[in-house]
Amino acid sequence: TLGFQRVLQRAVYHVQSSGKKEVTGANVLVAIFGEKDSHAVYYLNQQDVTRLDVVNYLSHGSAKLGEEGEQPSSSSEGEGRMEGGEGEPKGDA
Numbered sequence: 001t002l003g004f005q006r007v008l009q010r011a012v013y014h015v016q017s018s019g020k021k022e023v024t025g026a027n028v029l030v031a032i033f034g035e036k037d038s039h040a041v042y043y044l045n046q047q048d049v050t051r052l053d054v055v056n057y058l059s060h061g062s063a064k065l066g067e068e069g070e071q072p073s074s075s076s077e078g079e080g081r082m083e084g085g086e087g088e089p090k091g092d093a
Helices: 002-017 025-032 039-046 051-060
Strands: none
Touching: 002 025, 025 051
16 A cells, blocks of 8 residues: 555665665664554554654663563563564464
8 A cells, every 4th residue: 555655665774874784674663653644553552552662672772661660570471572673473383
């Protein structure tokens, strides 16, 4: 669709401007937030997930605290954590 085409273009422009050569799923996820009439953005916002949250997590690995003030778990298996900011889960998937 035209919307997804815009998302991919936005991701490519961002990657090129940052001097990188490869567009990853993480770049596309951030670019999706540029679409105002996106169902994906609507549902992410319903879960209180913003573009800034995604960028912070991908850049620094820091997640927002839950409503109860829980710290994200840091189990040895790496559940829920991303490896190298590439948007790929650790382990076999």
